Each structure stands twice: as C-alpha cells, then as structure tokens.
Amino acid sequence: MAKQDETEDRLDRILTLELARVTEAAAVAAARLRGHGDEKQADQAAVDAMRTELNRLPINGKVVIGEGERDEAPMLYIGEEVGTRKGPAVDIALDPLEGTTICAKNQPNSIAVIAMAERGNLLYAPDVYMDKIAIGPGYPAGVIDIDATPSDNLAALAKAKGVAVQDLTACIMDRPRHARLIEEVRATGAAIRLIGDGDVAGVIDTTDPEQTGIDIYIGIGGAPEGVLAAAALRCIGGQMQGRLILDTQEKRDRAAKMGVTEPDKAYTMEEMAKGDVIFSATGVTDGNMLEGVRFSRNYIGTHTVVMRSSTHTVREIKARHHDLSKFS
Numbered sequence: 001m002a003k004q005d006e007t008e009d010r011l012d013r014i015l016t017l018e019l020a021r022v023t024e025a026a027a028v029a030a031a032r033l034r035g036h037g038d039e040k041q042a043d044q045a046a047v048d049a050m051r052t053e054l055n056r057l058p059i060n061g062k063v064v065i066g067e068g069e070r071d072e073a074p075m076l077y078i079g080e081e082v083g084t085r086k087g088p089a090v091d092i093a094l095d096p097l098e099g100t101t102i103c104a105k106n107q108p109n110s111i112a113v114i115a116m117a118e119r120g121n122l123l124y125a126p127d128v129y130m131d132k133i134a135i136g137p138g139y140p141a142g143v144i145d146i147d148a149t150p151s152d153n154l155a156a157l158a159k160a161k162g163v164a165v166q167d168l169t170a171c172i173m174d175r176p177r178h179a180r181l182i183e184e185v186r187a188t189g190a191a192i193r194l195i196g197d198g199d200v201a202g203v204i205d206t207t208d209p210e211q212t213g214i215d216i217y218i219g220i221g222g223a224p225e226g227v228l229a230a231a232a233l234r235c236i237g238g239q240m241q242g243r244l245i246l247d248t249q250e251k252r253d254r255a256a257k258m259g260v261t262e263p264d265k266a267y268t269m270e271e272m273a274k275g276d277v278i279f280s281a282t283g284v285t286d287g288n289m290l291e292g293v294r295f296s297r298n299y300i301g302t303h304t305v306v307m308r309s310s311t312h313t314v315r316e317i318k319a320r321h322h323d324l325s326k327f328s
C-alpha cells in the first residue's frame with residue numbers, strides 16, 4: 001500500500017500482523033477435520049472461520065481471488081466485500097484451505113493462505129489452469145523463461161546456482177498432463193518432487209531450497225493459486241512467470257469479462273501482484289516450511305509466515321492460543 005502518510009503506513013504494518021489471525025483461524029478450523037476424508041466439510045469450516053476474522057479487519061476489502069463465482073460460492077466469492085468498510089480499499093486473494101484433498105487425507109503441505117494489495121493490483125484471474133515456473137531469490141533476473149524448454153531452464157538455473165543439473169530438484173504436480181514434462185526433466189538428470197496438490201506451497205518451497213530441498217517449480221496448476229504464489233514470491237523475492245490456459249472460447253470469454261486483455265500473455269510475478277503486497281499462510285498439516293496445527297490440552301499451536309513486499313520482511317509466528325473459545 002502506498003505510503004501516503006505515516007498513519008497509512010502504520011496501518012499497513014499492523015494489517016500485516018492482523019492477516020496472521022485470519023489464516024490462523026482458517027487453519028485451526030480445517031485442522032479439526034484433518035484426515036476425516038471430507039474435503040468439502042474441511043473447506044467449509046476454513047471458509048467460515050476466515051470470513052469471520054476477515055470481517056473484523058479495518059479494511060474496505062474486495063475478494064478478487066476467492067472461493068469461486070458468486071453463483072457457485074455463497075461465501076468469499078469473487079467480488080464479495082469484506083472488512084469493516086472503514087479503512088483502505090484493498091484487493092484480497094485467498095484460499096482458506098489450499099489443498100483440500102491433502103487435508104482430508106492428512107498429508108503434508110495444506111495451508112490457509114491470504115494476500116492483500118491496494119485496489120487493482122492483483123491479477124483478476126479466472127478459475128482456469130495456469131502454466132507456471134518459479135524459482136526463489138538470489139538469482140540474476142531472467143534465469144528462467146516459461147517459453148524455454150525444461151532442460152534449458154534447468155541448465156540455466158544450475159549454472160546460476162553453481163551446481164550440476166543433477167543436484168537440482170524440481171517440484172511438479174503429479175498429474176497425467178505432466179507426463180511429458182516429467183519425462184523431459186528426468187532426462188536432464190534432475191530430481192523431481194511429485195506433489196499431489198498444493199502448488200502454492202510448491203512455489204513457496206523454492207524460496208528456501210536448503211530447508212525444503214526444492215529449487216524450481218514447473219507445471220500447470222490453478223490460476224488463482226498462481227496469483228497467490230506470485231504474491232508470496234513478491235514478498236520473499238524470487239522469479240515467477242505464469243500463462244493462463246484459455247483453450248476454449250468459453251474460458252477466453254470468462255477471462256475477458258474479468259479484464260484479461262492479452263489472453264496469451266506470460267505474466268511476470270510483478271504483473272500478477274503489483275505494488276505493496278502483504279501475505280500470510282498458516283500450516284494446516286505439517287509441511288516443508290510450516291508445521292501443522294497442534295491441539296494440546298491447554299492451547300492450540302499454529303505456525304504462520306507473514307510477509308510484506310515493501311520491506312521483504314518475513315516473519316514466522318509460532319503462536320500458542322490459550323483462549324480456545326475464539327476457535328470454537
């Protein structure tokens with residue numbers, strides 16, 4: 001958010017921490033249903049909890065990446081206004097439970113996630129697929145190129161990192177549509193981490209290869225998840241490109257209605273999430289970067305990462321919530 005005056009700047013800084021509460025609430029609600037095999041129920045619990053917390057924030061918020069179009073999602077739908085309406089006009093991208101299937105099976109890396117930017121600064125992406133490529137910070141600009149072959153991208157990344165291609169690990173979603181991509185990456189000698197779902201976490205994992213073991217994310221996932229991942233990378237640093245897959249007239253029309261004027265464009269991370277962006281993610285199940293929610297006798301434990309693009313501050317917040325009534 002622009003630093004018009006000190007008050008606004010301070011509000012923005014407070015909002016960064018307030019966002020943690022929003023994802024914490026969603027994560028705790030979803031975590032109670034971990035492993036229950038019911039994706040819908042877990043998602044609904046996360047949506048309810050996130051919406052309640054979001055409506056407490058002093059913002060004039062509009063959901064631009066949400067649970068779906070108004071007719072298909074009763075809550076946190078695209079266009080829904082959230083917050084107290086007294087405060088800055090902001091756009092919000094959210095996924096109260098990213099990785100519903102992961103949560104339903106209690107497998108690694110499901111998270112509750114939200115990003116906020118000044119009005120008009122997030123890409124209004126339709127719910128279609130997006131081709132994505134992402135790496136973490138510390139590399140010269142232009143190392144990766146969504147239009148280059150996987151082998152060229154891996155070779156360039158290995159050179160920039162100062163390692164052999166065989167020392168790299170690419171994170172790819174385990175989908176039949178990636179059969180060729182997987183074959184091509186394997187042919188280079190690089191390792192692959194196949195994930196079932198959760199490509200927001202997959203992209204974020206590239207920002208800390210030492211901890212996560214992942215150097216690059218490649219492949220096709222949801223476009224909304226692409227915008228959320230771009231917002232996260234804007235805060236931590238890194239490079240990402242994404243191209244909407246608009247392979248039918250219906251999808252092109254839907255995209256046009258949302259303001260997409262160049263359907264074939266490869267968006268950079270900065271084009272998907274512009275200006276000052278703030279971001280928060282809380283672990284639902286244990287993951288590479290975030291621990292899942294812990295239910296203890298006297299408290300609930302959450303692990304959250306909150307960050308802000310203007311300062312690149314990345315805060316990890318491990319909270320012990322003793323007032324359990326707020327999560328009931």
Ligand code: VTB
Binds near residue numbers: 196198
């Ligand atoms: C991803 C992933 C999500 O959808 O974007 C993916 O991050 C893309 O769609 O967790 P497909 O499942 O059709 O491949 C999820 O897996 C589920 O929303």
